[in-house]
Amino acid sequence: MRVVFAGSPAVARTVLKACVDAGMPIVGVISQPDRPVGRKKVITPTPVSAYATEGAIALERPESSIELTAAIDRLKPDLVIAVAYGRLITPSVLALPTHGWWNLHFSLLPAYRGATPVQHALLEGDTTTGVSVFQIDEGLDTGLILAQEPLVIRPHVTAGELLVELAQVGARLLIHTFHDLLAGRLKPTPQSGPVSLAPKLPRDAGRLDCSLSVQEVFQRFQATTPEPGAYLALGEEGVRLGVHDAEPLPDMHGEPGVIDRSEGRIVVGCHDGALWLKKVQPAGKTVMTAEDWWRGVSKPVHCG
Structure with missing residues (x-):
């Protein structure tokens, strides 16, 4: 063979x-x-x-x-x-x-x-x-x-x-x-059950929409990490902040689309709950902890 x-x-x-x-x-x-x-x-x-x-x-x-x-x-x-x-x-x-x-x-x-x-x-x-x-x-x-x-x-x-x-x-x-x-044991069988399609994701598929539930936001983070890459669009200009590590916090509440410090963590509010940002990548820079990034930005920070 x-x-x-x-x-x-x-x-x-x-x-x-x-x-x-x-x-x-x-x-x-x-x-x-x-x-x-x-x-x-x-x-x-x-x-x-x-x-x-x-x-x-x-x-x-x-x-x-x-x-x-x-x-x-x-x-x-x-x-x-x-x-x-x-x-x-x-x-x-x-x-x-x-x-x-x-x-x-x-x-x-x-x-x-x-x-x-x-x-x-x-x-x-x-x-x-x-x-x-x-x-x-x-x-x-x-x-x-x-x-x-x-x-x-x-x-x-x-x-x-x-x-x-x-x-x-x-x-x-x-x-x-x-x-x-x-x-000689193979038994090929036709496919059966509901059909669904998985087309290639566009490059902007990783944009996190914080008007959605934290579970939906986190699922998009999971699905687009590492490719094409999850990110938040900051401010009116939509400056990209890559999100490399995150965790959903369904019991924490914040203003949707606003990044803030809460209970010692850097979080972004969602429709319900919040997303804990652990590692991020500002545009043109390397990956860093969200804490390090937070110390160097003007507050408040809004994302679209």
């Missing part, structure tokens, strides 16, 4: 490493091309590409569907496993491996089909999520389910933290599913 892994970001690297450590016969890796990163636009490989290079695994970085087809022809996989690869796969490419393409998706499909299932689960205030291994078809995350496993969402977890947990659960499930394939 020849397996090729297709993925790009750090979460995919976590899964790839687990598969390699478990002895899965990974004969090649496909990832996005190197891209400029940071203010200096340094050309940088994806985390998956870097791992493949370090481990001397054959690496392909196709720029187009034509190049992807050629890469598959060179690697000759029986199965391709995709985790956050970041490219749509054409039907002709899906048909090349004997066992097709699998995908590890970070929701219990058909819930939250799309690019940001973790963020949308937190936005909705869900208490349970999970992972799905499914056979990729021509639709958007619509293929046959090969395996699923639920996961309880911990209180106050951020999207970044939850994604790490899901990657660990998903890697174990993926390895188990691969063993089921080898043993």
Whole structure:
């Protein structure tokens, strides 16, 4: 059995490493091309590409569907496993491996089909999520389910933290599913249940609206941390104050949209309750404690 892994970001690297450590016969890796990163636009490989290079695994970085087809022809996989690869796969490419393409998706499909299932689960205030291994078809995350496993969402977890947990659960499930394939135990089943979508979040999705309940505000903080980043818009000009660590205080009351010190904490009032600001990032500066920021600003501080 020849397996090729297709993925790009750090979460995919976590899964790839687990598969390699478990002895899965990974004969090649496909990832996005190197891209400029940071203010200096340094050309940088994806985390998956870097791992493949370090481990001397054959690496392909196709720029187009034509190049992807050629890469598959060179690697000759029986199965391709995709985790956050970041490219749509054409039907002709899906048909090349004997066992097709699998995908590890970070929701219990058909819930939250799309690019940001973790963020949308937190936005909705869900208490349970999970992972799905499914056979990729021509639709958007619509293929046959090969395996699923639920996961309880911990209180106050951020999207970044939850994604790490899901990657660990998903890697174990993926390895188990691969063993089921080898043993002839796979039983693909159609997706069933309510369908919901999880489109990519816009860059301003992290703006915290303190006219809402503190629970709604905190859910948006959870969902947009670390990406695209939660923030408050200060004053009439809407100067951005990044929020990197926060906690809901439903029993504390303050004026909605006003940041103040209360009971030894820096808080912003919401429609009901308050949000405790722990770490913030003023525009053009580094992350600091809310206490340090508070000492250097003119009061009162209002946010839109």
